[in-house]
Amino acid sequence: MHVIVLPGGGYAEHAPHEAEPIVDWLSGLGVQASVFRYPLNARHPVPLHALRAEIRRRRASGADRIGLMGFSAGGHLAGLAALAPGNEAQEAVQFAVLGYAITSMETETYRPARLILLGEDAGPALRHSTSLDALVTPESPPFFVWHTAEDSYVPPEHTYRLAAALAAHNIPHAVHVFAHGPHSLGLAEGAGDVATWTTLAASWIRERASPWLRS
Template structure:
């Protein structure tokens, strides 16, 4: 956890991408096909890397976001995620910096986004506004919204749409990712 140091998670995730690319040959990974996946607050970290990366080496080639926290706008964000990352009383600049829907540009990597429309913990506006920002900048994006499931379904076997979302993700990774 950042413990008041909002740059720590980002620094860690950039180092993780560097590490994967540095060991790509050893690990039999294509260094040009390295992505990031995150759910909920982890989705915020993944989308932060996708919109704030500092070099070609740390830019993910794609992002997979499950019911992600995207914005720090108090009207739509997950309050606990916001407080843990940027404190209870952040500056307007910090709110804007970590509202990733505001940071999308044409170099943002393509995205696969999945969520439930009945998510009360992380409101669907997080994903929808990010998706619209991606489209505005002509970034390839796929979004799947399931009618039920709430928050945190991830790989739960009892999630009604588990088979659908995992099949869609597999298809997207196989056929839809434009690398």
Template sequence: MKTEVIKLYENREDVTLTTYVLEDSPEMLAGKSRPAILICPGGGYMSCSDREAEPIAMKFASMGYHTFVLRYSTYMGGNAGGFPDISKPLPVKEECLYPTQMREIGQAMLIIREHAKAWKVDADRIAVCGFSAGAHNAAMYATNWHTDTISEYFHEDKEKFRPAAAILGYTLSDYIFMRDNTEKRSPMDVAFFKASNTAFLGTAEPSEELLDEVSPARHVTENTPPMYLWATASDELVPVQHSLRMAHALAEHKIPFELHVFEEGPHGLGLATQSTAAAKSQVYPDAAKWADLAGCWLEKRFSFDLPEKTAFEEMLETGIIG
């Protein structure tokens, strides 16, 4: 496996693309290109979680995909688990405001495409994947990749940014619903939501227009790629309604999707196994099935170019061996 950390900005260490490129082998695909998964960890736009980064990359790599982890711009500068004091208003940091994070996915896509030949990446089959805020970022990209916000910013053809699929774990999909739902909850929940708004949108109380703009479930079109969605019914931080709203929007526009809602599990499960758990409270064997189910879903779109039989089997049949 070829691993490399690529900085997206020369003067910043916190925004990076880490490659997990599988080595070519004469026994597997033998020089043919593989599909890829671009992963965005969560962290409330405050940081990028380690639990939703490399372990996810390794899981999809075990399925035969090249994987990439994007640590996009966050309020705490990429520090895993970093969180500011939300007991008082946060100062605005211009370098981590929307639409920066969405554009960074676009930049990562350009980097992957630029190296597609050397890395043997099938540039037409790159999926975006995310969790929590990272899933929101991936969903924003999936519903905006074709807009001028991305293509004109980079002065590149829109097709270079097209994702082939999206995988969203416990995503936030509707900021207006999130605002209305949070207002009914505890003061701590309200404080967290306002802090996240400041980190991502530059204000604790964004306008209705801005909240609508960053609600991907409200902007699904025929350009939106097929999606795999998963969540838990007991998630209290980002309620399951977000995944349901996204699924409803996809159904309305006849975009292929698959949705799995598991009964139990808190927010931020990652793989829901001990490999991504900080405590036993994050291990849920039932919810852990999401990854293998996602693998089955991906195979329908990202099947490998395999011959019917191996060269050894053909030699046995023709009598060259035996």
């Protein structure tokens, strides 16, 4: 098994604390992982095509199962790769873990990322087709999603929208919305209750993939 980590940064940058530190944490769990720095300041579907190419590359290198872990805008891209139609069998992923992810392009938050990815004149159809809640089907992979209720950059509405769609289609999922904490927490070490997301996610990943973990 291999987990591809997608740092956030509003599609304008890659947040360092959501990159290698996440890989190091996963490695400590016995999970092989790597950071994928997807194209920035690029219009859809360029980042999605790049991530799908990386998934194919990892699978060709021997990864029999692939998971995605994304934060903020990286969480949006992870969700797109997991849910958007048109992916080939070699591009399918077995699960996705999203932290304070942008899930909807139909809300006005987080608008800067939407403008980068879709442009100023994006119509309703494009905004809908890049909103994760609109892409869930009964064949979608399992999701672990976490957020904080105090997030002012990407409000928890984004997680609630996706969670409702996952529930409506009977997709296995875990959703955790913590009372306190700002956006962009990463591992959230020393941040109070939200720091437990790593323990919860580790248990969930083991449940999904324990036969493939290194001894």
